Amino acid sequence: MPDALAYERVALRYPGAASDAVGPVSFCVRRGERVLLLGPSGAGKSSLLHAATGLLPEAIDGIRRGEIRVEGQPADARRPAGWADTCGYLFQDAAQTLAGFTVRDEVAFALENRAVEAVDIPGLVARAMARAGLPTDWAGRRISNLSGGERQLVALAALLAQDAAITLADEPAASLAPQAARRMTELVLARGRTALVVEHKPGPILDRIDRCLALGRDGRIIAEGPPSEVLVAQGPALADNGIALPLGIRLHLAMPEILAPAADLTDSLRGLAPGRRRTEALRAAVLPDPVPPGETLVTLRNADCAPAFGPVVLRDITLSLRAGEVLAILGPNGAGKSTLAACLAGLLPPRAGQRTGPPGAVAFQNPEAHFSRESVAAEITAATDSATASDILARWGLTLVAGQHPFTLSQGQKRRLALALLTETGRWPVLILDEPTGGLDGAGEAALGRRIRALARGGHGVAVITHDLDFALSVADRAVLVAQGALRFDGACPALLRDEARLAQAGLLPPEAAPLLGWLETAC
Amino acid sequence: MLNGFHPLPKLALCLAWIVASLLVFRLSFQIALFVAASVLLLVDARIPPRRLLALMVPFALFGFGFFTTSVLFRADTGFAFQMAREQGGAPDAAPGLVLFFRVLACGMVSAVFAATTDPGQFVRALMFHLRLPAPMGFALLQAMHMVPDLRAEMLQLRMARAIRLGRPLRRIASPAEIGALAIPALAYAIRRATRAALSFEARGMQPGATRTHLPQPPITGRDWTLLALGLGLLVAALSAVGAAGP
Numbered sequence: 001m002p003d004a005l006a007y008e009r010v011a012l013r014y015p016g017a018a019s020d021a022v023g024p025v026s027f028c029v030r031r032g033e034r035v036l037l038l039g040p041s042g043a044g045k046s047s048l049l050h051a052a053t054g055l056l057p058e059a060i061d062g063i064r065r066g067e068i069r070v071e072g073q074p075a076d077a078r079r080p081a082g083w084a085d086t087c088g089y090l091f092q093d094a095a096q097t098l099a100g101f102t103v104r105d106e107v108a109f110a111l112e113n114r115a116v117e118a119v120d121i122p123g124l125v126a127r128a129m130a131r132a133g134l135p136t137d138w139a140g141r142r143i144s145n146l147s148g149g150e151r152q153l154v155a156l157a158a159l160l161a162q163d164a165a166i167t168l169a170d171e172p173a174a175s176l177a178p179q180a181a182r183r184m185t186e187l188v189l190a191r192g193r194t195a196l197v198v199e200h201k202p203g204p205i206l207d208r209i210d211r212c213l214a215l216g217r218d219g220r221i222i223a224e225g226p227p228s229e230v231l232v233a234q235g236p237a238l239a240d241n242g243i244a245l246p247l248g249i250r251l252h253l254a255m256p257e258i259l260a261p262a263a264d265l266t267d268s269l270r271g272l273a274p275g276r277r278r279t280e281a282l283r284a285a286v287l288p289d290p291v292p293p294g295e296t297l298v299t300l301r302n303a304d305c306a307p308a309f310g311p312v313v314l315r316d317i318t319l320s321l322r323a324g325e326v327l328a329i330l331g332p333n334g335a336g337k338s339t340l341a342a343c344l345a346g347l348l349p350p351r352a353g354q355r356t357g358p359p360g361a362v363a364f365q366n367p368e369a370h371f372s373r374e375s376v377a378a379e380i381t382a383a384t385d386s387a388t389a390s391d392i393l394a395r396w397g398l399t400l401v402a403g404q405h406p407f408t409l410s411q412g413q414k415r416r417l418a419l420a421l422l423t424e425t426g427r428w429p430v431l432i433l434d435e436p437t438g439g440l441d442g443a444g445e446a447a448l449g450r451r452i453r454a455l456a457r458g459g460h461g462v463a464v465i466t467h468d469l470d471f472a473l474s475v476a477d478r479a480v481l482v483a484q485g486a487l488r489f490d491g492a493c494p495a496l497l498r499d500e501a502r503l504a505q506a507g508l509l510p511p512e513a514a515p516l517l518g519w520l521e522t523a524c
Numbered sequence: 525m526l527n528g529f530h531p532l533p534k535l536a537l538c539l540a541w542i543v544a545s546l547l548v549f550r551l552s553f554q555i556a557l558f559v560a561a562s563v564l565l566l567v568d569a570r571i572p573p574r575r576l577l578a579l580m581v582p583f584a585l586f587g588f589g590f591f592t593t594s595v596l597f598r599a600d601t602g603f604a605f606q607m608a609r610e611q612g613g614a615p616d617a618a619p620g621l622v623l624f625f626r627v628l629a630c631g632m633v634s635a636v637f638a639a640t641t642d643p644g645q646f647v648r649a650l651m652f653h654l655r656l657p658a659p660m661g662f663a664l665l666q667a668m669h670m671v672p673d674l675r676a677e678m679l680q681l682r683m684a685r686a687i688r689l690g691r692p693l694r695r696i697a698s699p700a701e702i703g704a705l706a707i708p709a710l711a712y713a714i715r716r717a718t719r720a721a722l723s724f725e726a727r728g729m730q731p732g733a734t735r736t737h738l739p740q741p742p743i744t745g746r747d748w749t750l751l752a753l754g755l756g757l758l759v760a761a762l763s764a765v766g767a768a769g770p
Contacts, residue, residue: 059725084728096716097723101644101665108738112658113728118736125738142644144672162727308679347683347693361687368715369677369684372708383688407711427690 002072003028004166004194005052010066012047012056014408021047022219024066029166034195036202036227039215040242040441041412042401045198046092049168051075052196053083070166085114088164090172090188092411092439094155095148103129103146103154104139110162128161133183148175148365149333156184167195174200174438175365177332177467178509200412200441201468202231203246203512216241232261242397244442247286247470247512255281266515274523283520286513287494288453288475294323297461298357298430303350305336305343312351313339315485321357321430321461326452328472328493329465331482332507337465338365340482341432344463360430360461365438367418371406376417379406383421396420396447411439416447423451431455432463437471449475469511473497481506525750526568526640530743531649533751538637544758545629553765554625561632569639583631590620643668645741652740659724659731666720670713677712681705 011023022044029035039045050056054075057064068075070086088110091097100106107125116124129139134157146154152175159167169188173181181204189195189208199205202212212230216222222241223234231238235249245253248265258278262268272278298321305314313336321327321344329337342348345360364370373379376398380389393399396416401409406417419436422428433452437445452475455462466472472479472493479496481489483506489496496502498517500510526534545557565571571579584591647664650656682705686693694701729735 053726055722055726059722079725079730081725081728081730081733084726087726089723089726091719091723091726093719096719098669099662099665099720099724099727099729101647101668104738105644105648105665109662109729110727112735112737113730113733115734115736118739121736121738144669158727307676309675342683347686359690359692362683364680364684366677366680368712369680370688372685372688407715422687428687 001031002069004031004033004071005029005196006069007048007051008067008069010048010051010064010068012044012051012065013063015061015063020044020219021062022215023048025215025219025221026066027213027221027224029194029196031165031194032192033210034189034193034197034208036205036209036212037196037198037215038200038202038212038238038243039198039219040217041200041416041439041444042410043215043217044219045215046170046410049089049170049196049198052166052168053080053087054078055080081113084110084162084164086164087166087168088159088162090155090159090167090169092170092174094152094175098143098151098154098158100143102139102143103134103141103157106143106154107157107161110158114162124161128157131160131187132157133180147334149177149180152176153180153184153333156187160187165194167193167197169195169197171198171200171439173204175333175435175467177507178204178469179504179507180333181467182509200439200445201244202227203244203470206231206246214238214241214243235261239442242441242443244445247516251282251285251516254285258282265512269515269519272519274519279520279523282516286470286473286516288326288456288477290477291324291453291456293325293477294459296320296322296357298344298346298360299355300344300350301354301356303343303353303355305339305348306351307339307342308348313485314343314482314487317343317350317353317487319344319480319487319490321463323429323459323461324456325461325478326456326476327461327463328476328479329463329482330467330469330472330479330496330506330508335482335506336485337482338434341434341463341465345430345432358429360432361422361428363419363422363431363433363436365434367411367414368407370418370421371414374405375403376406376409377402379417379421380424384424388424392420392424397443412441412444415439416444419448419451423448423455426455426458426460428460430461430463432465434465435467436464437466437468445471467508469497469508470513473511473513473517481508483507526564526636528746529640529750530741530747531641531646532653533743533747534637534641535646537751537754538633540755540758541633542630544762545626545633548762548765549619549622550765550768551622551625552768553761554622554629556761557629558625558632561629561636564636565632565639569636571635571639579635580628580631583627584624586631587624587627591624593620648737648740652737653743657731658735659729662724662729666717670716673716674709674713678705678709681708681712 006028008026009024011020013020037045047056050060051064056062058080070083098106099109104125107128108121111121111124132153167188172188173184176184185205206227209227212227213221214223223230231249235245235253239245248262248268252259252261259268300317300319303317304312305317306312331337341362343350345362346355373382380392393402401413436448452462476493479493480487494517497511565576647661651658651661683693
C-alpha cells in the first residue's frame with residue numbers, strides 16, 4: 001500500500017530568491033499516521049504543505065524540484081483542485097480563506113465542488129457542524145460577523161465536511177482559545193486520521209502525534225522520529241534552531257540536575273522533593289522577575305467599550321495599568337479583548353465612562369497593518385534610529401531578511417518585525433500586544449518575553465492579549481479575565497491560571513505549567 | 525412581505541419599475557413611484573426615517589443640479605430639455621424636476637431591493653436558477669465579505685498610522701490620510717483575493733467542473749402572485765399616465 005504522502009528530494013524556491021526556501025527533503029506520511037512538522041519561522045513548513053497537492057507551483061509562484069506523490073500518484077497528475085477529495089487544508093489564516101457568505105455556505109462549499117447529491121448536503125453540513133461543536137443556529141450567520149477564532153472553527157467544520165483522507169494543517173489552533181483548540185486537535189488528530197500538521201507549540205498536541213519531523217534553519221530535516229525520542233534526545237539541537245520545546249523538556253535542559261527529561265511535566269515532578277534552591281530555581285523558570293509597580297499610567301473607569309462600527313461589547317469596565325506592570329488580558333474567542341485593547345490604548349474612545357492617561361500603542365493581530373516601508377531594514381530605521389538598526393535586526397532574527405519587502409516574509413518573521421517596530425522604540429509608555437506569539441517559533445517567543453520584561457523594568461506598562469496561557473504566566477504579573485461582556489477576574493496571574501473552574505467557565509484550560517504551579521504552592 | 529419574496533422575481537419586478545421610470549417623463553409618475561418605494565422601505569423593510577433620509581442623500585445629490593436650476597433659477601438645463609423632448613415629456617412640470625425625482629425614484633426602488641434581499645441568497649439564486657458560473661458567484665460573495673473586512677482593515681491601518689505618527693486617531697480620515705492608505709488597502713485587497721483563490725482551488729473549485737448546490741428556496745406560487753400583482757400595478761399606472769394624455 002503506498003504512503004499517503006511521499007516527498008522525494010523536494011526543494012522549493014520562490015521567484016527571485018537566491019536560494020531554496022526549503023529542502024531538499026525526503027520524508028513520507030503513512031496512512032493513519034499523524035506527523036508533526038516542526039521548524040523555526042521561515043524554514044519553509046507552510047511551503048511544504050502547499051506543495052503537497054501542487055498549489056505551489058501551480059497557484060503560488062515558485063519552482064519545485066524533486067517529486068511528491070499523493071497516495072502513490074504524482075502530485076502533478078491532477079490540478080490542485082483535483083486533490084480536494086484526498087487532501088483537506090486548514091490554512092494559517094482561516095479568516096481570509098473562507099468562501100461562503102454564511103456558515104452553511106462555507107461548510108457546504110467542498111461538498112458542492114465534489115458534486116455530492118444536493119439532498120445529502122444539508123445533513124452532511126449539520127453533522128460536520130455538530131462535530132466541530134458549532135451551535136445549529138450558527139448555520140445562517142454571516143461569515144463577516146464572526147471573530148477570527150470563530151472563523152477558524154467554521155474552517156474546521158468545513159474540513160470535516162470535506163472528509164478528505166489526508167489533512168494538511170498549518171497552525172490550526174493558533175488563534176483559538178484553549179478549549180476550542182483542544183476540540184480542534186481532538187478532531188484533526190484523532191487516532192487513525194492521516195495528518196501533516198505544522199505547529200509552533202508542540203506541547204498541547206504531543207499525545208496525539210505519531211512522528212515528528214524537525215526542519216533546521218536551512219530548511220533541511222535535522223531530526224525525525226517518535227515525539228519522545230526527537231524532543232528529548234534532540235532537544236538541545238532543536239532549541240538551537242529556534243524550535244519551541246514542551247515546558248517539561250525546556251526545564252530539564254535548563255536544570256538537568258533538578259528535573260528528569262519528560263515531555264509531560266507531571267511525570268518530571270512526580271516524587272520531586274521540595275527544597276529552597278530547587279523551589280527558587282523552578283519559580284524563576286516559569287514566573288517573571290518581580291518589578292516594583294510605579295504610578296498608574298492609564299485608567300478606564302466605568303467604560304463601555306465598542307468596536308468602531310459595532311455595538312458595545314464590554315460594559316462598565318474599570319481597569320488600570322501601572323508603570324512596570326505586565327497585564328495579561330485573557331478570555332475566550334470573541335470576548336472583546338481586542339476592543340478592550342483599543343480602548344485602553346486610547347485609539348477608540350469608550351462609548352460611556354472615562355479613560356485617563358497618555359496614548360498607547362497596540363501591536364495588532366495582523367502584523368501587516370504596521371508596515372509602511374519598502375524593506376525590513378527601512379521599517380526598522382524609520383521607527384528607531386540607524387545606529388541601532390543592525391542590533392535590533394539581529395536581536396529579532398531579521399538580519400538575513402533585512403533587504404526583503406515586509407509582505408514577502410513568513411508569518412513568524414512578519415510578527416517579529418511588527419513587534420520590533422513597537423517595542424524597540426520606547427516611544428509609548430503604554431504598549432498593548434494583541435496575540436503577539438501567533439506564528440512565533442521558540443526563539444522568537446523567548447526574545448519577546450525578554451523584551452516585554454525589559455520594557456516593564458524600564459517603567460513601561462505592557463498589556464498582553466493571548467490565548468497562550470504559559471506565555472502569559474511567564475511574562476505577566478497580573479491578569480484580567482474578559483468573558484460575557486465584563487471583567488470576571490482581576491488579580492495575580494498565577495492565581496487565575498490555577499483556578500481551573502474559573503478558566504473552564506471562560507472556555508480556557510490550565511497552562512502546561514499548571515502542575516508546576518501546584519508543586520510550587522505545596523513546596524512553599 | 526418583501527423579505528420573503530424570492531430574489532429573482534423581485535429583481536425582475538424592480539427592474540420593470542426602474543425601466544418604466546426611465547421611459548415615462550411625467551413628474552406625477554416619478555413622485556408616485558418615489559413615495560411608494562419610500563413607504564415600502566418605512567413600513568415593510570422597517571427602515572427608520574432618519575436612515576431612509578440618509579439613503580436618499582447620494583441620489584438627491586446626483587439630481588441636485590437639475591433641482592436647483594429648475595427651482596431656484598426657474599430655468600432648465602439644455603440636457604433636461606433635450607431629455608424631455610426625446611421622451612415625449614409632458615408640460616406638467618419643469619424637466620429638471622422630473623429628472624430629479626426620477627433619480628430619487630430609481631434610487632428608492634433599488635433600495636427596496638437591497639434592503640429586503642439577503643445578498644448571499646441572491647447570489648446563490650443567480651448560480652442556481654440562472655446558471656451564473658460558480659467561480660463568478662463565489663467571487664461576488666468574497667467581494668461582499670471584503671467590504672466589511674476592508675473597512676475594519678482600513679480602521680486598523682489608520683490606527684497603526686496614528687500610532688506610528690504619534691497622533692490621535694481622527695474621527696474622519698483626512699484626504700492626505702486616505703491617500704497614504706490607498707496603496708496599503710489595495711495591497712490588502714489583492715492579498716486577500718489571492719488567498720481566497722488559493723483556498724477555492726485547494727477545496728476543489730474548478731472552472732467548468734460539474735458541481736451541485738445546497739438546496740435553494742424554489743420560486744413559489746406566492747412569488748409569482750406578487751410578481752403578477754406588481755406588474756399589474758405597473759400596467760395600471762402606465763395606463764393612467766397614458767389616459768391623462770400629453
